[in-house]
Amino acid sequence: MAPRCWRWWHWSVWPRTRPPPARSTLSFRQHFSTQEKTPQICVVGSGPAGFYTAQHLLKHHTQARVDIYEKQLVPFGLVRFGVAPDHPEVKNVINTFTQTAHSDRCAFWGNVEVGRDVTVPELREAYHAVVLSYGAEDHQALDIPGEELPGVFSARAFVGWYNGLPENQELAPDLSCDTAVILGQGNVALDVARILLTPPEHLEALLLCQRTDITKAALGVLRQSQVKTVWIVGRRGPLQVAFTIKELREMIQLPGTRPILDPEDFLGLQDRIKEMPRPRKRLTELLLQTATEKPRVEEAARLASASRAWGLRFFRSPQQVLPSPDGRRVAGIRLAVTRLEGVGEATRAVPTGDVEDLPCGLVLSSIGYKSHPIDPSVPFDLKLGVIPNMEGRVVDVPGLYCSGWVKRGPTGVIGTTMNDSFLTGQMLLQDLKAGLLPSGPRPGSVAIQALLSSRGVRPVSFSDWEKLDAEEVARGQGSGKSREKLVDPQEMLRLLGH
Numbered sequence: 001m002a003p004r005c006w007r008w009w010h011w012s013v014w015p016r017t018r019p020p021p022a023r024s025t026l027s028f029r030q031h032f033s034t035q036e037k038t039p040q041i042c043v044v045g046s047g048p049a050g051f052y053t054a055q056h057l058l059k060h061h062t063q064a065r066v067d068i069y070e071k072q073l074v075p076f077g078l079v080r081f082g083v084a085p086d087h088p089e090v091k092n093v094i095n096t097f098t099q100t101a102h103s104d105r106c107a108f109w110g111n112v113e114v115g116r117d118v119t120v121p122e123l124r125e126a127y128h129a130v131v132l133s134y135g136a137e138d139h140q141a142l143d144i145p146g147e148e149l150p151g152v153f154s155a156r157a158f159v160g161w162y163n164g165l166p167e168n169q170e171l172a173p174d175l176s177c178d179t180a181v182i183l184g185q186g187n188v189a190l191d192v193a194r195i196l197l198t199p200p201e202h203l204e205a206l207l208l209c210q211r212t213d214i215t216k217a218a219l220g221v222l223r224q225s226q227v228k229t230v231w232i233v234g235r236r237g238p239l240q241v242a243f244t245i246k247e248l249r250e251m252i253q254l255p256g257t258r259p260i261l262d263p264e265d266f267l268g269l270q271d272r273i274k275e276m277p278r279p280r281k282r283l284t285e286l287l288l289q290t291a292t293e294k295p296r297v298e299e300a301a302r303l304a305s306a307s308r309a310w311g312l313r314f315f316r317s318p319q320q321v322l323p324s325p326d327g328r329r330v331a332g333i334r335l336a337v338t339r340l341e342g343v344g345e346a347t348r349a350v351p352t353g354d355v356e357d358l359p360c361g362l363v364l365s366s367i368g369y370k371s372h373p374i375d376p377s378v379p380f381d382l383k384l385g386v387i388p389n390m391e392g393r394v395v396d397v398p399g400l401y402c403s404g405w406v407k408r409g410p411t412g413v414i415g416t417t418m419n420d421s422f423l424t425g426q427m428l429l430q431d432l433k434a435g436l437l438p439s440g441p442r443p444g445s446v447a448i449q450a451l452l453s454s455r456g457v458r459p460v461s462f463s464d465w466e467k468l469d470a471e472e473v474a475r476g477q478g479s480g481k482s483r484e485k486l487v488d489p490q491e492m493l494r495l496l497g498h
């Protein structure tokens with residue numbers, strides 16, 4: 001463990017174990033005097049929150065150095081492991097993150113899990129400020145009987161599987177059933193439904209124009225899929241769906257599939273549309289139109305020839321996963337029929353007492369992600385699943401900040417995450433200016449690298465990532481893809497000569 005006293009580190013460990021950081025061309029004495037004025041800041045997590053926080057700090061402070069620690073061998077968080085593989089344009093933010101990483105005042109240290117390889121107090125001792133941007137890596141449990149049955153997966157794990165997240169590569173979902181049920185009606189639910197239902201020939205077409213980086217293994221399983229119908233189940237009604245219009249439109253236009261919407265679910269909504277805020281209004285209009293209007297001739301022909309279907313089931317809350325007769329896997333889901341109570345944002349689903357059984361061979365629970373505490377020294381609100389904070393300043397812990405999903409909870413797109421990360425960066429710089437952060441030099445990565453080395457941890461640098469990136473792109477070219485993701489950490493380390 002690290003000594004509590006930073007001076008000890010500085011004078012006895014730094015000069016002996018390691019020269020001043022390689023990126024500096026200054027003499028040790030010059031380096032030390034520069035250090036006096038250099039705020040050393042560390043960011044935990046290299047998703048959008050981590051990178052946007054770093055970007056803000058580097059842009060608005062001409063001397064600050066930022067080290068980004070990441071548990072995976074590769075950067076970019078959910079941009080790599082969450083965003084759907086058929087949405088390559090969303091991943092363009094990686095270009096901005098790469099520019100940030102190329103700054104000579106920024107360093108990426110992958111393969112370092114904070115809370116396991118190094119503690120938050122150790123980071124706080126080595127840096128003037130620490131920003132926690134480690135996202136929401138768990139999934140919200142259903143907490144219903146049968147959840148553990150084979151054939152029930154969290155959407156988080158399913159997404160990780162098709163996106164090449166190493167820990168999910170053994171998932172092996174059995175897609176030999178006819179019907180799948182997705183619980184939850186957010187954008188993740190629609191991503192998963194779209195990936196499940198995209199016809200194999202369409203996936204091939206995406207491949208040919210390099211518009212997907214789905215893994216080879218997932219593509220192989222999806223090509224063999226027998227799933228014909230996907231039900232996307234919500235506990236509330238059409239006015240409370242959490243997905244957005246662009247993603248809904250994509251589902252409606254998905255080749256080879258047709259939507260199943262029950263017009264009865266939409267009765268009376270037409271009259272309420274006028275008073276809705278614009279995004280909700282447009283979304284509801286599209287739902288209504290799809291459910292109730294007769295399609296034009298061409299569209300009708302397309303729908304008639306569709307071999308796959310997806311449907312929205314409203315006012316149904318998951319109550320129990322039903323086992324097959326031999327008890328070995330899922331055979332259906334029991335849903336409690338609900339009605340709404342309350343108004344506006346406070347509208348809640350309450351059970352009516354009726355239930356409905358929906359047969360299916362696959363259940364994907366898409367009811368949200370969840371953050372967890374990574375260090376006992378950091379306050380954590382277990383109920384809300386966030387680090388308690390005021391505009392990014394961790395409550396009662398000076399010098400500690402947070403951004404992204406661990407700050408706000410697991411909702412919001414990359415743009416939302418960018419804004420809140422910029423705000424956290426702004427608060428940190430205000431505190432620095434006001435003299436609220438520790439004064440005097442801090443060793444930053446020099447001390448942490450010594451610690452990690454003593455623990456046998458070998459971090460991966462951004463240039464290491466660029467070697468892996470080049471390898472992925474080269475492997476993808478063989479099969480017409482934008483990249484073939486490396487999914488085995490051991491292989492990645494071998495390629496890097498670690």
Ligand code: FAD
Nearest residue numbers: 045047048049070071077078082114134135404405413414
């Ligand atoms: P993350 O992106 O999760 O980044 C957190 C990082 O911290 C990860 O790299 C993680 O490995 C690392 N980490 C975790 N624990 C530790 C630790 N102990 N030590 C070190 N590092 C750690 N938004 C859009 O705008 N468009 C989309 O198409 C879109 N698609 C999405 C698809 C899915 C399936 C999901 C779940 C979200 C999607 N989003 C999309 C939302 C977007 O991904 C989030 O807004 C954003 O990623 C949140 O950023 P973050 O940095 O807080 O979390």
Ligand code: NAP
Nearest residue numbers: 184185186187188189235236242366367368369411412413
């Ligand atoms: P989400 O948007 O919060 O949706 C979660 C869904 O699960 C809601 O329908 C919610 O219903 C339901 N739910 C929650 N708890 C439940 C329970 N106990 N029982 C039954 N249903 C329950 O979460 P998400 O889909 O995981 O998405 C996370 C964020 O990433 C969102 O902000 C999303 O927009 C973003 N994202 C964006 C894109 C994109 O831009 N293309 C793609 C993927 C994700 P209630 O409303 O009733 O709680």
